[in-house]
Amino acid sequence: MTTLCIRQGRVIDPENHIDVICDVWIENGHISHMGHIEEVADQEINATHCVVCPGLIDMHVHLREPGEEWKEDIESASKSAVAGGVTSMCCMPNTTPCLDHAGVVHQILNRAKEVGLCRIFPIGAVSRQLKGKEITEMRDLSKAGAVAFSDDGLPIWHAGTMRKALEYASSFGYLIIQHAEEFELTKDGAINEGIVSSMLGLKGMPNEGEDCMVARDIMLTELTGGRYHVAHISSARSIEMVRHAQEKGLSVSAEAAPHHFALTELELLNFNTNAKMNPPLRTEADRMAVVKGLRDGSIAVIASDHAPHHEDDKCCTLDCAAFGIVGLETLLPVSLELVHQGHLSMSEVVAKLTSNPAKLLGLDVGTLGLGKKADIVIFNPSEDWMLDSKKLRSKSKNTPWDGKIMRGTVHYTLLGGEVVYQKEVSS
Amino acid sequence: MKPFPQHLLSITDLTRAQINALIDFSQPFLDLSRDDIRKASTMRGKTVINLFFENSTRTRSSFEIAGKRLSADVINISASMSAVQKGETLMDTGQTLAAMRPHVVVVRHGDSGSCHFLAKHTQGTSIVNGGDGAHEHPTQVLTDLLTLKNAWGDVKGKVITIVGDIKHSRVARSHLLAAKIMGYSVRVVAPKTLLPLHIEKMGCDVFHRFEDAIVGSDCIYMLRIQNERLKTNCSFPSIREYHEAYGLNMARFKLASDALILHPGPMNRGVEITSDVANHAQSQVLNQVENGVAMRMAILSTLCGLEAL
Numbered sequence: 123m124t125t126l127c128i129r130q131g132r133v134i135d136p137e138n139h140i141d142v143i144c145d146v147w148i149e150n151g152h153i154s155h156m157g158h159i160e161e162v163a164d165q166e167i168n169a170t171h172c173v174v175c176p177g178l179i180d181m182h183v184h185l186r187e188p189g190e191e192w193k194e195d196i197e198s199a200s201k202s203a204v205a206g207g208v209t210s211m212c213c214m215p216n217t218t219p220c221l222d223h224a225g226v227v228h229q230i231l232n233r234a235k236e237v238g239l240c241r242i243f244p245i246g247a248v249s250r251q252l253k254g255k256e257i258t259e260m261r262d263l264s265k266a267g268a269v270a271f272s273d274d275g276l277p278i279w280h281a282g283t284m285r286k287a288l289e290y291a292s293s294f295g296y297l298i299i300q301h302a303e304e305f306e307l308t309k310d311g312a313i314n315e316g317i318v319s320s321m322l323g324l325k326g327m328p329n330e331g332e333d334c335m336v337a338r339d340i341m342l343t344e345l346t347g348g349r350y351h352v353a354h355i356s357s358a359r360s361i362e363m364v365r366h367a368q369e370k371g372l373s374v375s376a377e378a379a380p381h382h383f384a385l386t387e388l389e390l391l392n393f394n395t396n397a398k399m400n401p402p403l404r405t406e407a408d409r410m411a412v413v414k415g416l417r418d419g420s421i422a423v424i425a426s427d428h429a430p431h432h433e434d435d436k437c438c439t440l441d442c443a444a445f446g447i448v449g450l451e452t453l454l455p456v457s458l459e460l461v462h463q464g465h466l467s468m469s470e471v472v473a474k475l476t477s478n479p480a481k482l483l484g485l486d487v488g489t490l491g492l493g494k495k496a497d498i499v500i501f502n503p504s505e506d507w508m509l510d511s512k513k514l515r516s517k518s519k520n521t522p523w524d525g526k527i528m529r530g531t532v533h534y535t536l537l538g539g540e541v542v543y544q545k546e547v548s549s
Numbered sequence: 550m551k552p553f554p555q556h557l558l559s560i561t562d563l564t565r566a567q568i569n570a571l572i573d574f575s576q577p578f579l580d581l582s583r584d585d586i587r588k589a590s591t592m593r594g595k596t597v598i599n600l601f602f603e604n605s606t607r608t609r610s611s612f613e614i615a616g617k618r619l620s621a622d623v624i625n626i627s628a629s630m631s632a633v634q635k636g637e638t639l640m641d642t643g644q645t646l647a648a649m650r651p652h653v654v655v656v657r658h659g660d661s662g663s664c665h666f667l668a669k670h671t672q673g674t675s676i677v678n679g680g681d682g683a684h685e686h687p688t689q690v691l692t693d694l695l696t697l698k699n700a701w702g703d704v705k706g707k708v709i710t711i712v713g714d715i716k717h718s719r720v721a722r723s724h725l726l727a728a729k730i731m732g733y734s735v736r737v738v739a740p741k742t743l744l745p746l747h748i749e750k751m752g753c754d755v756f757h758r759f760e761d762a763i764v765g766s767d768c769i770y771m772l773r774i775q776n777e778r779l780k781t782n783c784s785f786p787s788i789r790e791y792h793e794a795y796g797l798n799m800a801r802f803k804l805a806s807d808a809l810i811l812h813p814g815p816m817n818r819g820v821e822i823t824s825d826v827a828n829h830a831q832s833q834v835l836n837q838v839e840n841g842v843a844m845r846m847a848i849l850s851t852l853c854g855l856e857a858l
């Protein structure tokens with residue numbers, strides 16, 4: 123029997139309403155007990171000034187494996203994840219081949235097991251080959267390990283396909299995750315449509331591109347009794363509609379990406395391709411609406427939308443640049459700004475990164491309950507570090523926060539009681 | 550006066566004093582261009598590359614003649630004959646040309662920000678924005694300012710009304726920026742399909758009816774309507790209806806009969822402008838072309854750090 127004790131950290135476990143300074147005792151990879159513990163363990167970790175909470179769950183990650191391993195693979199993404207305190211990630215199905223068959227799900231799960239740093243929960247495709255027409259064998263994918271369904275990268279565009287997907291998926295309790303975008307309104311767009319796109323002479327993507335899709339989908343959710351989740355919600359009106367749907371009792375949820383509550387379209391004024399993502403950075407009013415949605419609970423989850431791209435795909439004009447940024451290593455510090463700025467409590471932010479996505483997806487992780495697997499992150503919430511994109515563990519370096527000071531440093535990440543990441547001691 | 554910047558990417562790279570200096574600097578080049586011997590040795594030993602990813606005979610030849618009149622070596626590279634078609638990236642194209650050590654590279658490219666991108670990724674050469682996407686076209690606006698100043702003496706307090714496809718117009722955007730620097734005001738006229746969102750926040754008055762805008766205008770600036778736009782995104786139902794609503798004809802021109810008429814060319818006669826107006830004494834269209842060469846002579850020699858004639 124091996125034992126590990128985390129001493130004197132601020133233990134936060136939103137699921138069990140715990141927020142207290144104490145010791146955490148781990149036996150054979152599981153949480154054994156908490157409190158003031160005299161006994162000395164095989165391994166001791168001093169967590170003074172640190173938060174000790176469940177390992178983070180990032181429910182929106184693009185692994186790029188299989189198919190685009192020069193951007194990222196399961197090993198590099200796992201290293202990036204644990205450096206960011208993430209112990210579970212859900213991978214989106216838009217790989218090559220895509221996750222529309224159980225075989226690809228098995229392949230990813232096997233690779234994740236070989237790497238052994240981070241749990242991976244695949245999200246299956248809604249439609250075959252992500253073509254938006256015929257739905258996939260969702261039961262088969264689910265049996266193989268898919269935890270939800272999405273065509274992310276692409277919207278489920280046709281209303282008929284969306285209706286069928288919601289009907290079929292909810293027959294078995296599955297969640298449909300939508301990348302909400304009406305192409306007719308966003309075609310050829312590079313950034314948000316507004317004053318910045320008008321000044322720069324760029325084709326814009328209006329909020330209504332997102333809003334139209336969310337409005338349609340909420341109606342279809344009501345029609346079908348489906349379970350519907352909006353990925354990376356970014357528009358104030360969409361958030362308002364989600365809130366309204368929840369008040370009506372529909373099974374509608376949403377996640378927000380850190381860049382949408384931390385940055386605005388003004389980042390694009392110097393043509394920064396690392397601020398190009400889809401949905402785009404929007405206005406200050408939209409940013410504040412995301413913060414409000416997080417605060418009042420309409421947005422239950424924070425997820426990174428980790429989207430690695432090679433430098434070649436970003437070192438070009440905005441029109442040509444790929445959409446997306448890496449996010450696993452900035453998920454925690456950017457989210458902590460919500461605490462530092464007084465918008466949310468530490469426990470609320472932790473919940474949006476742990477227990478909330480776990481409950482939404484039915485994952486047996488995300489809490490520090492007794493007997494649970496010891497997936498834990500230990501971080502100092504007020505310790506600064508400067509982000510140097512070259513030092514990111516991800517293979518790709520496309521971040522808008524290069525050179526910026528981040529507040530919140532991960533000291534340890536534990537997966538099943540094993541230390542899978544430890545902060546380098548600076549000399 | 551502040552020293553001139555290394556690159557001319559945006560009209561906002563220049564101060565009012567610098568813009569006025571370029572206008573003054575252009576005057577002797579106007580004279581030179583009317584001399585029997587249209588050549589000065591000012592830019593002898595200087596190399597200018599015209600790197601054009603979009604076709605623009607007008608802007609390219611204006612820069613070419615400007616450079617040649619000052620004895621610079623001018624090389625034209627168009628996308629159709631360059632490595633771009635072989636898949637070379639914009640950065641590689643830019644760096645390759647910069648390695649040939651030109652003093653100035655004039656760039657015309659279909660993407661907004663492309664000239665800024667090249668300026669960031671090349672060393673030792675001056676980049677001149679010859680039109681980037683729908684973003685900016687500073688040398689055209691400097692040409693217009695030379696034209697207007699020579700006609701009026703000063704542009705301050707004047708009203709310039711720009712008519713047509715504002716949404717895709719780099720000229721319109723550069724004028725909106727220049728207006729703030731030089732103290733004139735801009736009205737824009739177009740159907741909403743040809744106006745970018747929140748354009749009024751860039752500091753202009755927005756009109757949808759031509760007649761409402763034209764009264765009180767000191768200059769009517771007609772933009773070229775591109776037939777392709779009609780086909781690709783149906784921004785207006787037909788050329789016929791566009792002309793009906795936004796074409797500058799004699800009846801409309803009479804509402805502001807003292808106004809000067811500008812057009813960056815090439816004109817579509819019978820579409821955005823009728824021939825009788827295009828040929829009118831107040832039409833500055835050919836002056837714009839002539840002034841364009843002189844202004845570009847001033848720009849090229851200034852960027853090369855050369856004094857006036």
Ligand SMILES: [Zn+2]
Pocket residue numbers: 274275276301353354400401
């Ligand atoms: Zn997406």
